[in-house]
Amino acid sequence: MGRGTSGGRTLCRMSEEPRNARRNSSRERHVGTQIRRDVMQLILDRRLPPGAPLPTEAELMESLGVSRNSVREALKALQALDIVEIRHGYGTYVGQASLTPLVDGLTFRTLAQVEDDHAALAEILQVREVLEEGLIRRVAGGLTEDRLARLDAIVGRMEESAEAGEPFPDLDRAFHETLYEALGNALVPQLLAAFWHVFHRVAKVRGWTRDPAPAITARRHRAILTALRERDVEGAQEAMADHFRGIEARSGQETLGVK
Template sequence: MSVPDGSLPPARFSAQNRSRALQADIMELILDRDLKAGDALPTEAELTQALGIGRNTLREALKVLQALGVVEIRHGFGMFVAPANFDALADGLTFRGRLSLRHEGNEALQLVDVRQALEAGLIGEAMDLSTPEHLAEIEGTVQRMEALADSGEGFTEVDQTFHFQLFEPLGNELLLNLMSVFWKVYRKIHLELGEDPLISLVETAAVHRGIFEAVKAGDKDLASERLRRHFDGIRAQLTKLRDAP
């Protein structure tokens, strides 16, 4: 039986649906039993009986869930609910972003949009919780950035520290994990595009100084606007790629 190009035969499609349903069943079992990160899962024998499936089918589903960061399989010890791990998300988004650069760059541009919205949208709340001591730490990071720029050295790690410090007062672990994911993705896309020859290290450091000064002054609108403008360079590069004939 022929099928349209790019589509799956009915049997294959059905098998994929069953596999996804089984993965969902395992996740529901974890939730129903109120397991938390680090807790042991039931044994293979218990899972096969509870789910009404064979051992090989179970193992295939567990491999997928391990890749997704839901379960952790420790050979010789058993299976456990995995701790928070965003590596799979970072890898997937990085691939999609870099792949889009070979075409029109739409997904890469969307990823930059999300990071921009995340930082510019939450900076006001973070500012409300900032203390003079925390602001002093951020200023120290800016000063390190400026010193490195003056000596002609790159400061990628210091740059990352600066952005993380801005939002530390929120105490939101999920936000910091997502920022870490988007930082990794953004950095890969940035390296793929190449450094913008129109922006020097000193200018980049000055942009961060401007963001900090707005935060220190308590001007939420200005801080948000300067964070949005911080992404203008890579946005222009991606837009040019998208609009190229």
């Protein structure tokens, strides 16, 4: 009887251990999340700009009432989000809060869909298409002659490259960035660059390095510019849609056109 009771207690303890471990793990995650939020709130409350020094680990431990290890883990997590920058031997500073974590996440998400990464890439292109079709309506009617001249110079270089049969991804990117600079919205070029980087990273990993139709790409950019010069908002939007339909059509092929 005693042996049976002892064995039962042993089994009970064994079943409780994983449960306790799960509770402790959940509690640690909650604490870590709260510390990260507290550090972010500190940055906001003190209106600290990128590059500004943060309080030392000891100061954060005291103000937040947590251990040194908890502070370090929280700061490492925030560094992965580019919210803080840890400079070993110097301290911790406010980060740039860039979209690098977004780029890394979207790239991984696309490549992780091994069986159909073309479909995952098409989703990213669709988001960018919706974004740009909306943005071009905002700029189409108000571009200055100087900006139109800059866009014309970029398209001209595209056409020269196309005649030589050379792809021109950097010129493509420059065209879109120059087009939306007029908005004066700092987030727009960052978002466009994020999608651009994801596309290129995936293309490089998958070996999609050859653009089969640079002449068509140049012609589609010329069509966008022509509509912009004519202050044709609907025409500019349709020309941009045609451009993206071309990218999407080639993204399903082995020789993916890189944009």
